[in-house]
Amino acid sequence: MAFGMSLAIISKGIDISMASNMVLSSYLSASFFQAGNYLLGIVVSLGIGAAFGLFNGILISKVKIEPFIATFSVDFVALGLAYVVCDGKYVYGFPDTFRAVTNGALIPGIPNIALVTGLVFVLLYFLTKHTVYGRSLYALGHNRTAAKLSGMRSDEVVISVYVINGLLASLTGILYLARLNAADPTIKGSLTIDSLASALIGGIAFGGGKGSVINTVIGALVIMFIRNGMNIMGVSTNWQQAVVGFVILFSVFYEFALNRLMIRFADKHSDKSAQAA
Numbered sequence: 066m067a068f069g070m071s072l073a074i075i076s077k078g079i080d081i082s083m084a085s086n087m088v089l090s091s092y093l094s095a096s097f098f099q100a101g102n103y104l105l106g107i108v109v110s111l112g113i114g115a116a117f118g119l120f121n122g123i124l125i126s127k128v129k130i131e132p133f134i135a136t137f138s139v140d141f142v143a144l145g146l147a148y149v150v151c152d153g154k155y156v157y158g159f160p161d162t163f164r165a166v167t168n169g170a171l172i173p174g175i176p177n178i179a180l181v182t183g184l185v186f187v188l189l190y191f192l193t194k195h196t197v198y199g200r201s202l203y204a205l206g207h208n209r210t211a212a213k214l215s216g217m218r219s220d221e222v223v224i225s226v227y228v229i230n231g232l233l234a235s236l237t238g239i240l241y242l243a244r245l246n247a248a249d250p251t252i253k254g255s256l257t258i259d260s261l262a263s264a265l266i267g268g269i270a271f272g273g274g275k276g277s278v279i280n281t282v283i284g285a286l287v288i289m290f291i292r293n294g295m296n297i298m299g300v301s302t303n304w305q306q307a308v309v310g311f312v313i314l315f316s317v318f319y320e321f322a323l324n325r326l327m328i329r330f331a332d333k334h335s336d337k338s339a340q341a342a
Contacts, residue, residue: 066083066084066087066233066234066237066256066260067259067260067263067264067281067284067285068185068186068189068233068278068281069083069229069230069233069234069260070083070230070260070261070263070264070281071263071264071267071269071276071277071278071280071281072189072193072202072226072229072230073132073226073227073230074206074264074265074269074270074271074273074276075193075202075203075206075269075273075274075275075276075277076202076205076206076222076223076226076273077205077206077209077272077273077274078125078132078223078226078227078273079132079133079136079261080121080132080136080227080230081133081136081137081139081140081257082117082121082136082137082139082140082143082234083230083231083233083234083237083256083257083260084140084234084253084254084256084257084260085139085140085141085142085143085144085147085253086113086114086117086118086139086143086230086231086234086235086238087114087234087235087237087238087241087252087253087256088143088144088147088238088250088252088253089113089117089143089144089146089147089150090109090110090111090113090114090117090234090235090238091110091235091238091239091241091242091248091252092147092150092151092156092248092250093109093110093113093150094106094107094109094110094113094235094238094239094242095156095159095242095248096156097109098159098160098163098239098242099156099158099159099160101160101162101163103163106239107239110235110236110238110239111232111235111236113231113235114231114232114233114234114235114236114238115228115231115232115235116231117139117143117231117234118227118228118229118230118231118232118234119224119227119228119231120139121135121136121139121227121230121231122223122224122225122226122227122228123224124138124139125223125227126219126220126221126223126224127220136227140257144250144253147250148250151248151250155247155248155249156247156248157246157247157248158246158247159242159243159246163242163243164243164244164246165177165243166178166181166239166240166243167240167243167244168243168244178240178244181236181240185233185236186278186282189278190277190278190279193277193278194277198222198225201217201219201222202222202226203274203275204217204274205217205219205222205223205273205274206272206273206274206275207273207274208274237256255306258309259288259309261313262284262288262309262312262313263281263284263285263288264276264280264281264284265284265313265316265317266283266284266287266288266312266313266316267279267280267281267282267283267284267285267287268280268283268284268316269281269284270320271317271320272320272324287312288309288312291305291308291309291312292305292309295308
């Protein structure tokens with residue numbers, strides 16, 4: 066999910082709805098996985114994720130609602146539907162073959178969940194750094210108006226970003242089902258904040274147009290080290306959340322201060338050039 070959040074931020078947006086999308090898609094597909102109908106379960110899960118992502122993209126690109134407001138609203142819709150559908154009931158007890166998706170190791174020494182994460186990372190890195198689509202994504206983040214005036218189909222790029230986010234959210238939901246052996250509508254927790262923190266702490270500019278999925282991996286590792294270190298020191302989970310919040314603030318402040326410094330340097334350089342002329 067952090068990879069998807071990174072794509073949204075690079076395109077000068079944000080996706081608050083990913084965790085709730087994950088909850089709904091995982092719960093609606095859980096019964097199929099429980100019955101051993103894996104193909105149908107995957108289709109249902111990915112279909113629901115993509116549908117909500119498409120809805121987000123249309124609200125942002127066509128209806129012109131700000132990304133935060135649009136995805137925040139969809140977050141409530143998806144989570145509310147998940148609670149309505151589950152009606153206080155849990156789906157649990159999945160086949161061992163399904164649970165092997167996260168608990169097994171197709172390659173000895175490398176857990177399957179790490180393999181899936183690595184594959185997603187490679188695909189997204191190639192997509193953003195070595196394709197025309199990736200260049201369009203960064204151009205959109207730098208200046209959406211200029212990108213549109215240059216002939217770029219900016220609306221389609223925006224929609225595709227949120228569809229990809231929906232697919233990543235549903236994939237995360239499938240992995241959670243296999244890991245927890247239960248479909249739990251309360252698993253949303255702090256996943257949205259953690260995804261946002263991984264992107265920002267890793268160095269992806271909140272203003273858009275900068276960063277990559279490599280930054281997301283760095284941010285996730287930093288958060289992991291911080292929490293593991295505080296666990297070893299016996300720091301409570303409440304303080305851990307506070308510390309992560311302070312680190313997010315520091316990363317945003319650092320980005321702002323660095324941008325201001327670069328602007329001042331550019332202004333001084335231009336003044337000197339003008340005087341020399």
